Amino acid sequence: MAAEFDLVGVVENGRDMVEAARGLQPDAIVADITMPLLNGIEALELLRKEGIETPVVFLTMHREVDYAITALEAGAAGYVLKHSAPDELVRAVHVVLGGGTFVSPSLAGELFQATRARSREHGEAAVALSVRQHDILRLLADGKSAKEIAKALDISSRTVEFHKYKIMESFGLKNGAELIHFAIKRGIARP
Incomplete structure (x- = not known):
């Protein structure tokens, strides 16, 4: 090259x-x-x-x-x-x-x-996860706390919570269980 x-x-x-x-x-x-x-x-x-x-x-x-x-x-x-x-x-x-x-x-x-x-898919055509959201969702699905994720990604816990909220809002998810199911469905986490 x-x-x-x-x-x-x-x-x-x-x-x-x-x-x-x-x-x-x-x-x-x-x-x-x-x-x-x-x-x-x-x-x-x-x-x-x-x-x-x-x-x-x-x-x-x-x-x-x-x-x-x-x-x-x-x-x-x-x-x-x-x-x-x-x-x-x-x-x-x-x-x-x-x-x-x-x-x-x-x-x-x-x-x-x-x-x-x-x-x-309903309502998801224009919505995509950012790389940061993908990483946070994967770690949440792995059972990590916001504090643990913040430390692993070198960001604040508040930023983790913000991204979690944005993911839930964007995809109409109501709680943590729906968030984990969503992560599994998208192939981001294993069942």
């Missing part, structure tokens, strides 16, 4: 990614979803709010379709699974530089099916 593209910067967290994008103005950004301080999707959302339209390709280990949907809804131009790299990554960068969207073929069919299924 080095011969084909010029690497203009490397960052270690989501906040630095936003700063680098502002300063370096790259033609494309390759990022991970799981980054400290600000995850990749949150960093992408911040870039879009600032009007920075640099195409972002996520190179990630997250094979779950919900992550891909959330990334694409946030404005990602590509979603490449790490086990597929480097060939797919090079193709993805070429596609997004040409104005297209690229998703790892091994995930594309599943993504299409999930998108169709979502559009059929």
Whole structure:
């Protein structure tokens, strides 16, 4: 890849990614979803709010379709699974530089099916979990307290409660049992 593209910067967290994008103005950004301080999707959302339209390709280990949907809804131009790299990554960068969207073929069919299924579900067509909400829901379903989740994700307990409330409100869930059932139904937690 080095011969084909010029690497203009490397960052270690989501906040630095936003700063680098502002300063370096790259033609494309390759990022991970799981980054400290600000995850990749949150960093992408911040870039879009600032009007920075640099195409972002996520190179990630997250094979779950919900992550891909959330990334694409946030404005990602590509979603490449790490086990597929480097060939797919090079193709993805070429596609997004040409104005297209690229998703790892091994995930594309599943993504299409999930998108169709979502559009059929009552009231859920326009609602997707953010990566942070997905992580919090998974940990809640694993029986963790808000305090334990806050410590694990390096956020406040209040932020955990806020996300829990937003998930319940968005999907019409009335209590913790419905929340756990929802997590199992979505494949976020095991029964």
